[in-house]
Amino acid sequence: MFRSAELVTALRSVTRELFERLRDETVDADAAYVVAPASIEEAAAVLAAAADAGIPTTFRGGGNRRQTGAPAAADLIVTTTRLASIIDWRPDDLTVIVGAGLPVDDLESEIAERSQTAVLPETAAGSTIGGVLAAGASGYRRLRYGPTRDRVLQVRMATGYGKVVTGGSPVVKSSTGYGMARLVTGSLGSLGLIGEVTLKLWSRPLAVSTVRVDDAAAAYRRTYRPLAVLETPDGASLYLGGSANQVAAQAVAIGGRASPNLAWPEPITDPVRVEMRVPAACVEEAIRWVQRIGATRWIAQHGVGIVSAGIDALDVAGVGAARAWAESVSGALVVLAGADDRIDPWGTPPPSIEIQRRIKAAFDPAGICNPSILPGRL
Amino acid sequence: MDATARLIELLGVDRVRTEPIDRMVYAKDSGVTAGEPAIVVLPETTAEVAAVVRIAAAFDMPIVARGAGTGLAGGAVACPGALLVVLTRMNQIVMVDEVGRTALVGPGLINLDLSHALVGRNLHFAPDPSSQQASTIGGNAATNAGGPHCLAEGSTVAHVLGVEVVSADGEILMLGGAAPDPPGYDLRGLMVGSEGTLGIVTQLLVRLTENPPQTVTMLIAFDDINDAARTGSDIIGAGLVPAALEMMDHEMIVAIENFVSAGLPVEADAVLLAEVVGHADGVAEEAGVIRSIAVRNRATDVRVASDEDERALLWKGRKSAFGAIAQAAPDYYLNDTVVPRTRFVDVLGEIYAIADRYGIRLMNVFHAGDGNLHPLVSYDASQPGMTDIVVEAAHEMVCVAVAAGGTLSGEHGIGLEKRDLMDQVFTDVDLDAQARISQAFDPARRMNPGKVLPDGARCFDRPSS
Numbered sequence: 001m002f003r004s005a006e007l008v009t010a011l012r013s014v015t016r017e018l019f020e021r022l023r024d025e026t027v028d029a030d031a032a033y034v035v036a037p038a039s040i041e042e043a044a045a046v047l048a049a050a051a052d053a054g055i056p057t058t059f060r061g062g063g064n065r066r067q068t069g070a071p072a073a074a075d076l077i078v079t080t081t082r083l084a085s086i087i088d089w090r091p092d093d094l095t096v097i098v099g100a101g102l103p104v105d106d107l108e109s110e111i112a113e114r115s116q117t118a119v120l121p122e123t124a125a126g127s128t129i130g131g132v133l134a135a136g137a138s139g140y141r142r143l144r145y146g147p148t149r150d151r152v153l154q155v156r157m158a159t160g161y162g163k164v165v166t167g168g169s170p171v172v173k174s175s176t177g178y179g180m181a182r183l184v185t186g187s188l189g190s191l192g193l194i195g196e197v198t199l200k201l202w203s204r205p206l207a208v209s210t211v212r213v214d215d216a217a218a219a220y221r222r223t224y225r226p227l228a229v230l231e232t233p234d235g236a237s238l239y240l241g242g243s244a245n246q247v248a249a250q251a252v253a254i255g256g257r258a259s260p261n262l263a264w265p266e267p268i269t270d271p272v273r274v275e276m277r278v279p280a281a282c283v284e285e286a287i288r289w290v291q292r293i294g295a296t297r298w299i300a301q302h303g304v305g306i307v308s309a310g311i312d313a314l315d316v317a318g319v320g321a322a323r324a325w326a327e328s329v330s331g332a333l334v335v336l337a338g339a340d341d342r343i344d345p346w347g348t349p350p351p352s353i354e355i356q357r358r359i360k361a362a363f364d365p366a367g368i369c370n371p372s373i374l375p376g377r378l
Numbered sequence: 379m380d381a382t383a384r385l386i387e388l389l390g391v392d393r394v395r396t397e398p399i400d401r402m403v404y405a406k407d408s409g410v411t412a413g414e415p416a417i418v419v420l421p422e423t424t425a426e427v428a429a430v431v432r433i434a435a436a437f438d439m440p441i442v443a444r445g446a447g448t449g450l451a452g453g454a455v456a457c458p459g460a461l462l463v464v465l466t467r468m469n470q471i472v473m474v475d476e477v478g479r480t481a482l483v484g485p486g487l488i489n490l491d492l493s494h495a496l497v498g499r500n501l502h503f504a505p506d507p508s509s510q511q512a513s514t515i516g517g518n519a520a521t522n523a524g525g526p527h528c529l530a531e532g533s534t535v536a537h538v539l540g541v542e543v544v545s546a547d548g549e550i551l552m553l554g555g556a557a558p559d560p561p562g563y564d565l566r567g568l569m570v571g572s573e574g575t576l577g578i579v580t581q582l583l584v585r586l587t588e589n590p591p592q593t594v595t596m597l598i599a600f601d602d603i604n605d606a607a608r609t610g611s612d613i614i615g616a617g618l619v620p621a622a623l624e625m626m627d628h629e630m631i632v633a634i635e636n637f638v639s640a641g642l643p644v645e646a647d648a649v650l651l652a653e654v655v656g657h658a659d660g661v662a663e664e665a666g667v668i669r670s671i672a673v674r675n676r677a678t679d680v681r682v683a684s685d686e687d688e689r690a691l692l693w694k695g696r697k698s699a700f701g702a703i704a705q706a707a708p709d710y711y712l713n714d715t716v717v718p719r720t721r722f723v724d725v726l727g728e729i730y731a732i733a734d735r736y737g738i739r740l741m742n743v744f745h746a747g748d749g750n751l752h753p754l755v756s757y758d759a760s761q762p763g764m765t766d767i768v769v770e771a772a773h774e775m776v777c778v779a780v781a782a783g784g785t786l787s788g789e790h791g792i793g794l795e796k797r798d799l800m801d802q803v804f805t806d807v808d809l810d811a812q813a814r815i816s817q818a819f820d821p822a823r824r825m826n827p828g829k830v831l832p833d834g835a836r837c838f839d840r841p842s843s
């Protein structure tokens with residue numbers, strides 16, 4: 001593997017002019033070299049050169065999720081800071097095309113003007129759309145609107161073999177070729193750089209409400225399509241959205257203390273963070289498991305099956321036991337942050353690992369894109 | 379032993395068909411292409427499917443999966459020498475989980491049979507293709523089928539949580555599952571919509587949707603189809619996504635009324651069928667907004683149904699459309715293409731102009747809310763050359779939609795019939811990337827070869843792994 005001086009020499013010898021032009025002085029480089037392409041074509045040229053020279057490469061949006069997966073020891077960082085605009089917002093079609101480097105909050109506040117939302121994570125300040133897509137992250141409102149991947153209509157990317165590829169279709173409904181946009185969503189930058197995405201939008205509900213309840217599961221069963229049902233150590237809440245009359249009527253029917261806004265819990269920032277992903281019916285048991293491994297803070301998504309938790313220190317045996325349970329109910333326990341050599345961030349690789357390996361090889365034949373970030377250290 | 383003998387040994391003589399009559403029965407789907415399989419098998423278990431695939435591999439036979447054969451793209455049409463694997467006998471409902479709102483089903487289960495089995499449990503399977511009385515859930519997944527209620531609920535892919543698959547080398551794999559966001563690539567999301575080219579789906583874990591507490595259905599009539607189309611666009615532009623928003627043009631209305639008396643206004647140039655669902659208070663407000671948008675666009679009549687019987691009557695016309703077409707002419711070509719919802723008025727106009735130019739009879743019944751057009755040509759295929767003319771016109775219509783920023787297919791898939799149009803929406807490099815996916819699943823190119831991707835899609839060197 002290259003390190004600083006050697007790397008720079010290698011890069012210069014490959015395409016000196018290209019790299020110098022794209023070099024990003026604004027990012028403090030903890031890797032040897034940071035480039036900020038201004039187009040997907042430039043990103044593809046960078047990746048082609050990196051693939052030729054065998055330079056391990058990572059991608060950076062907001063830089064919030066650098067820990068996840070096995071941290072790739074990359075010598076080259078490609079950032080999306082110059083691919084960060086709203087390219088085409090079509091409010092009357094409920095779609096938008098954006099550069100991957102656009103911060104989630106910037107998009108949401110822009111389209112809120114016409115009362116629209118891309119249903120991206122609610123508390124992901126500083127995250128970019130490319131980062132969210134790469135992570136396959138969804139907001140709490142997925143209970144009502146489905147996960148992020150269902151709204152990714154088209155992706156333009158620079159592949160690990162240095163080509164610009166468009167996958168998916170630019171319209172809200174399509175059976176035209178393979179679900180490339182679905183493949184790329186959640187691929188953690190292991191196939192290449194996501195440059196541009198077309199997203200499906202929804203209207204924001206006219207009225208919203210957060211209702212505190214005692215028994216989240218019971219209240220959920222009695223309420224038609226809340227936006228989210230969250231439980232934390234501080235209690236449980238139903239999040240409602242709809243017309244003013246509807247929300248008022250639903251809040252009364254639930255019978256808890258209601259406030260006329262969406263009061264999302266503070267994101268978890270502990271140094272060690274884990275996420276249980278289990279069938280929705282197993283959420284309550286998953287909560288007991290994260291308590292057992294010493295979670296100080298946790299957020300459970302009823303109806304979805306995700307419990308994220310922050311812990312002070314990694315208890316390897318405890319996390320191993322919790323993971324064994326999660327996998328026994330066909331779920332997973334992912335260590336989002338704070339994983340070390342003693343524990344794999346993902347757990348048992350999926351049975352389809354061989355096909356996954358072949359897909360990785362097909363899109364990143366030189367193995368340079370976020371190496372070993374995926375389950376099975378792909 | 380030859381392949382047939384091996385298959386008979388596995389399945390018994392009754393479930394291996396090689397007679398000319400059998401091969402003819404299975405030579406077509408519901409589109410316009412045809413091709414006889416060499417052998418037809420009817421497995422009943424996943425293990426049998428896996429064994430069948432291994433036998434086919436041993437004899438180097440291509441494999442084509444088939445559900446009910448209602449596909450309209452030629453996806454289930456056999457290529458030369460193919461082993462056709464018919465999955466209709468794998469039609470069991472293995473499990474329904476009312477708390478987790480999921481069901482585990484066989485791929486051969488007929489779509490509507492699942493919703494029937496759920497009556498009384500306040501749940502349903504949301505994808506509702508017009509073919510739901512006949513098409514299989516495996517086929518729906520393979521084509522990423524849509525239907526009127528996929529406007530708000532999403533196409534089949536949003537309702538398939540996991541698939542059990544027999545891969546090209548005969549291995550049984552579970553992709554996805556009941557837990558959200560499984561680590562690794564979303565192979566489930568690739569399998570859905572892959573039209574049998576990445577493996578055979580042998581079981582599906584599907585998401586069930588809560589029945590809405592209240593439903594209001596509206597039938598809105600217009601004197602001018604452009605007003606109807608603009609109403610559809612304006613509803614979406616207002617940020618409203620109704621549960622369903624369907625449109626039928628005059629020709630279609632008349633054909634339906636001649637077939638069944640559904641009470642459609644035969645004097646109208648077009649009707650919109652809109653449905654809003656949800657909490658009682660919210661539904662009333664949304665219905666009010668739709669009504670005022672329609673009136674602003676010169677609607678001549680707005681009929682509202684709020685009880686089940688009235689609703690059933692309003693839907694009866696829409697649901698009888700294909701029966702009506704079958705009666706109106708001996709053959710029909712049902713096209714499928716999507717445009718951005720803002721472009722839908724102009725594209726519709728261009729599509730009528732193409733039909734006029736070719737002198738063919740066009741009817742339209744389609745999913746207005748998501749811009750999914752279904753221009754439908756009724757014709758007589760026994761007239762020499764007629765099918766070719768119709769297909770040519772249909773392709774021109776698709777190209778008009780693509781030029782407007784749309785795509786080839788919204789729900790029927792690519793199969794054989796649109797395969798050679800793929801280069802209208804994808805570059806060589808894009809197609810090569812898709813070929814890499816198919817190669818990763820099926821290096822020997824055994825599963826439904828020649829479908830979806832045009833020949834020579836792989837234009838770059840095979841990556842060395």
Ligand SMILES: Cc1cc2nc3c(=O)[nH]c(=O)nc-3n(C[C@H](O)[C@H](O)[C@H](O)COP(=O)(O)OP(=O)(O)OC[C@H]3O[C@@H](n4cnc5c(N)ncnc54)[C@H](O)[C@@H]3O)c2cc1C
Binds near residue numbers: 194
């Ligand atoms: C409430 C909440 C809490 C969360 N907590 C965590 C957490 O604790 N740990 C965690 O890891 N995630 C967490 N996430 C997921 C979170 O959405 C992502 O961390 C975040 O979106 C990353 O965005 P970013 O722009 O900062 O990406 P980055 O941190 O810059 O990158 C994230 C990953 O994606 C890759 N990537 C970034 N941009 C691209 C691109 N354009 N193309 C290809 N690959 C790219 C990077 O190489 C990296 O592997 C959380 C999300 C929410 C909503």
Ligand SMILES: Cc1cc2nc3c(=O)[nH]c(=O)nc-3n(C[C@H](O)[C@H](O)[C@H](O)COP(=O)(O)OP(=O)(O)OC[C@H]3O[C@@H](n4cnc5c(N)ncnc54)[C@H](O)[C@@H]3O)c2cc1C
Binds near residue numbers: 442
């Ligand atoms: C009158 C009529 C109305 C229709 N309306 C609609 C509509 O509203 N919406 C819509 O989306 N479609 C519609 N269709 C098209 C068709 O019904 C759908 O494409 C349906 O999903 C096909 O299901 P099937 O079981 O008939 O599949 P088939 O036609 O048998 O096969 C379709 C494709 O799926 C593959 N396949 C089937 N089963 C499997 C399996 N188990 N594993 C892997 N691959 C498999 C086949 O190889 C083929 O490529 C309509 C068709 C007709 C005739």
